[in-house]
Amino acid sequence: AFKNKGVQPMLDAVIDFLPSPLDIPPTEGTKPGHEDEILVRKADEKEPFAALAFKIVADPFGKLTYFRVYSGQVNKGDEVYNSTKEKRERLGRILLMHANQREDLDVALAGDIVAGLGFKEVTTGDTLCDRSNPIILERMEFPEPVIHVAIEPKTKDDQDKLGKALKSLSDEDPTFRVRTDEETGQTVISGMGELHLEILVDRMQREFNVVATVGKPQVAYRETITKKVETVEYRHVKQTGGSGQFAVVKIDLEPNPGKGYEFVDKISGGRIPREYIQPTNQGIQSALDNGVLAGYPTVDVKATLVDGQYHDVDSSEMAFKIAGQMAFKKAAEMAKPVILEPIMQVEVVTPEEYMGSVVGDLNSRRGRIEGMEALGNTQVVRAQVPLSEMFGYSTDLRSSTQGRATYTMQFAQYQEVPGNISTEIVKRVRGE
Incomplete structure (x- = not known):
């Protein structure tokens, strides 16, 4: 594309071989606030308006929001509804983009891909629709930075x-x-x-x-826990004259693989008033940002609030927020915390004579070889390698293969760091 080679045949192939929007099933989305209720939008300009913002570009004239119209139509100057953020936006101009040239349009119809000027809070993946017929189209999932x-x-x-x-x-x-x-x-x-x-x-x-x-x-890096601990108590009691601070929190903490953070309220009998439950949850969430091992964010844990105590005068939202935060830290230290590292999916294409060198180098980087296959006169090696071992790999690969090998890399998953490396990370972070 940079040298404008093969672009036109590729675009012709898109037109000739890929299906028309009219040949594929209608687009599905969900009703805002009711994720289990499926809504359908046909590629027809008579249907209610629905579009997906898929790209944001900074422009001298303002922020350009690229969007694809899946159904209905929209006119310049119309007010549209951002159902993802539940906000109204004004579409100032509609532009048909062609490389660095642009053409003003009065209307965008179902099937059009255009850019809009005038949106203030629209971000990539947001759904734009008719407010009287709201829908949320399938969002794009973006991986976390590594x-x-x-x-x-x-x-x-x-x-x-x-x-x-x-x-x-x-x-x-x-x-x-x-x-x-x-x-x-x-x-x-x-x-x-x-x-x-x-x-x-x-x-x-x-x-x-x-x-x-x-x-x-x-x-x-991330941190998580590997063991369930029960009824961990933290007492936050301070008396400095006048009204003091009093909050007692008891929590269970357990691993929650792949599900992120989850909070469960099991308080009964008014042991903790309702107005102090959410501050306790907020305190636990604030503690997630700094793990107990090396200060990395803590992920995939389930905290259950099981008991507590309060004082009619000295208890407050802040007291319970602090108690929740400290109860989590105390419980996490008891729950066998570990450090997680990002693992990358690596694919190397190399001439066969350098195969041994490439595989040996990946193994030395704690890589796990998943497969090898022939591709013409070259070999393709697939492996999973910790990101921490891939710094400078591009230079090393060029050097060991005389510049004849190439590689691609993308995030695969988080895995527990081996014990000896975890110890090194903790020492480095703590300055020991």
Whole structure:
């Protein structure tokens, strides 16, 4: 595509061989607030309007939102409903995009792929529809970032430009995240790999004229627990004159593989008033951000609030939030916490004479070979390798194969880190 080779035949093939929207089943979605109720939209301009925003692009004229119209029609100036965020938006202009050329349209019909100007809060994956006939189309699922680096502007002038650049790029790319480290105050950017972040940093320099210093890539580790613990109690009692702070919380904590965080309320008999249940949950959730082993986010745990005590005068939402937070930390330390690392699916295409070298190198990186197959005069090696072992792999692969091998890599899953490496990570984080 970069050299404009083969683009036209490929697009012709799309038209000639892929099915027309009229030849495929109607698009399905769900009713807002009722995920089990399926709604259908046919590719017909007489149907209620429904579209999916699939791409956001920063533009000198404003934020361009690319969307595909699945049913109905929409006119420029119309008010549309973002059913994903439950907000109304105004469609200022409709543009038909052709490379770097654009044509203003008065209306977009079912089957059209267009760009809209004027949306304020629409993000990638949001559904746009008729408010009187709301629907939520199937969302795109984006993987969590697996690598992050600290980034700092070179000068004060770059500080403001960096903020605008990061906001614009994160709007465009849902897999690119920006946050501020609470301990160091540094700006941290996260993405799907070294190359992903390198490209984004390069765009900051080219498109936004930002000169910035980028730190060494860091792996986005996670923490979880491997053992169930029951009735772990934390008493938050402070008396400093006047009204004090009082909250007693008892929780069960157990692994919740693949289901994220879950909170269950089993309080009965008014042992904890209803207004203190949610603050307790919020306290536990705030503790998830900093795991007990090395401060990495904790995932896949189920917390059950089983008992507690309160005081008519000294109890408050803040007291129960602190008690929930500390009860979780106490329970997590007892529940055999472990560190999880991102595992990447790696595919290497190499001439046969370098096969042994490639396989040996992957094994030395704690890789697990999943399969090998011949592809013409080359061999394809598939393996799962920890991300922490893949830094610099591109250079090493070129060196060992005289530049004749290529590879692709994508996130596969999180797995428990081996004990000896976990110990090294904890020592490094704690500065031991």
